[in-house]
Amino acid sequence: PDLKVIAELYAQDAVAITPDEGEIHGRDNIVAYWRQMTEMVPDGRFETLHAYEAGDTAIDEGVFSGRNTGPIQLPTGETLPATQKEFSVRGVDIATVKDGRITDYRLYFDEMEFLGQLGLLPDETP
Numbered sequence: 001p002d003l004k005v006i007a008e009l010y011a012q013d014a015v016a017i018t019p020d021e022g023e024i025h026g027r028d029n030i031v032a033y034w035r036q037m038t039e040m041v042p043d044g045r046f047e048t049l050h051a052y053e054a055g056d057t058a059i060d061e062g063v064f065s066g067r068n069t070g071p072i073q074l075p076t077g078e079t080l081p082a083t084q085k086e087f088s089v090r091g092v093d094i095a096t097v098k099d100g101r102i103t104d105y106r107l108y109f110d111e112m113e114f115l116g117q118l119g120l121l122p123d124e125t126p
Contacts, residue, residue, distance in 0.1 A: 003038070007031045011101040019111040021075065030105070036073045040082075041066040049090075057096045064089050064109065068118050080120070087117035 007027055010016075016024040016033065024030050038044065044066035052059040065088040072080040091109030095102045115121050 003031055003035055006034050009102050010105070011098065011103045014101070014103050014105060016105040016107065018107045019109055039070040040072050041068055042070055043067055056098060057094060059092065059094050061092045062090070064091055072118070072120070083118045083120065085118050087114060089114045089117065 010027045010030050012027050013025075014027055014030060016030045018024065018033065021033055024033055044064060046060075046062050046064050048060050048062040050059075050061040065086070067086045068083045070082055072082065074080065089109050091107065093108070094104075094106045096104040112121065
């Protein structure tokens with residue numbers, strides 16, 4: 001995905017909420033979030049299963065899938081090497097639009113399932 005195109009979707013003062021990074025303020029920081037995701041999963045794709053509109057808000061439910069071939073940025077600032085594992089995770093995003101740009105964006109997915117499919121959770125066997 002083209003990050004310039006992604007930037008154009010968001011208002012300058014947009015706020016995004018994500019399972020892995022929490023609350024992100026401002027277009028530049030939101031674009032940085034998507035840059036990390038696209039570097040981690042260059043072939044990532046989102047297949048929409050259900051889409052709804054309610055007034056100025058769009059809700060999309062679908063499956064995000066791909067292969068982790070790029071570095072993984074951890075919230076701690078550490079970087080992990082790519083796992084080369086494929087994943088497929090259901091998620092929902094909710095975007096509120098004003099004057100043609102997203103002002104409020106909320107992304108929901110099961111972060112534990114995502115990390116588990118990438119093989120990044122501690123082994124639970126004794």
